[in-house]
Amino acid sequence: MDFGSKYIPIEIGGLTVRLSETIIDTWIVMAVLIVLAIIVRIKLNRFTDVPQTRFQNFIETIVESMDNFVESSMGVKYKYFGNWFFGVFAFILLSNLSGLFGFRPPTADLGTTAALALTTFVLIHFMGIITGKLGYFKGYFEPIPFLLPLNIISEIATPVSLSFRLFGNILGGSIIMGLVYTIPMWLRVWVPSVLHIYFDVFAGCLQTFVFVMLSMAFIGDKISEE
């Protein structure tokens, strides 16, 4: 059984790039989200002060929830992070749920989760330097300079744990679902549906929430430390 991401090797400027299922599925997820965003942008002019449609209610609910979530985690001053985390949240959520439609979730690939964790890592340290100045570097020598290597490892562990947590959970779910589909045909009517609810919907939503919440918490910690 093959649970891997299928790919076609492509040569671009001497580099062998894998045009994989992950990349294609990512583009599909992106296309869906961009189409949704375009529809919202078009319909925004018809949005009323008191929402009249379920669509407006839905869009307002998710945007407002994200805005409140960012404000409570990072403070009013850093509400602009909502722009970034909204995109990350929507991408991870739809990627995790794409397994329901027979796609291989892009988040079941370390390339995707590592890229997302890397952005969090960059944001953590960028904000640390911006807000803490010299105090940021001083923090690595605390409580005693001898602990500098441990502090550095601890900082590097953050994106590693973030990326592997999401990757492992989603890949694990995909493998289990792949195995489940080997059961006899008459059992496939109800067993996979129940497991899809758990592995794709429940675990997918939970892992999305965990990734975004931890990213906000790590950045928020770095900001408040300084």
Add this chain to the structure above:
Amino acid sequence: MNSFFLTVGSYVLTLDKSLLIDIAIQLLNTCVLCAILSFLLYKPVLKFMNARKERIAGDLKNAEITMQNANEKLKEYNDLIAEMQAKRNGIFEQYTKEANENKQLIIEEAKREANEIKARAKLQIEREQEKAKDKIRLEIIETSNLIASKVIAGALDDKKQTKLIDECIKDLGDVKWEG
């Protein structure tokens, strides 16, 4: 090759250059997606909701100011009404007092006039009485004289005549006027 689960045309996890290229591609994809979603969805919707929030807050503030103004006006009008009532009561009391005073004056004047009329009438009655008395006296005297002359004519001496006249006058003095 540092591949752990290398399969031809398929991979689960590779720790090599391809992973770095994948990360770079996904990084670009994520950044592009976040930028597009932020530009087309998150920012405009948030802007719309914030504008609505501000508009509602403004409306509430305006309503509060209008309510405050209305309350001030109401208080002003209530004060004015109370002032007018006080003024009205004052005017009413003043005119009632004046009216009572006038009433007293009129009554006193009427009484005084009535008394004067009464006194004048009494005086006039007394005068009329005196006048009538005098007139009657004169008539009696004349009548007495007439009687006397007739009696004299019927052999009456002076002594008898005088006695008769005196009796007549005496009787007249006892006459009382009524009315």
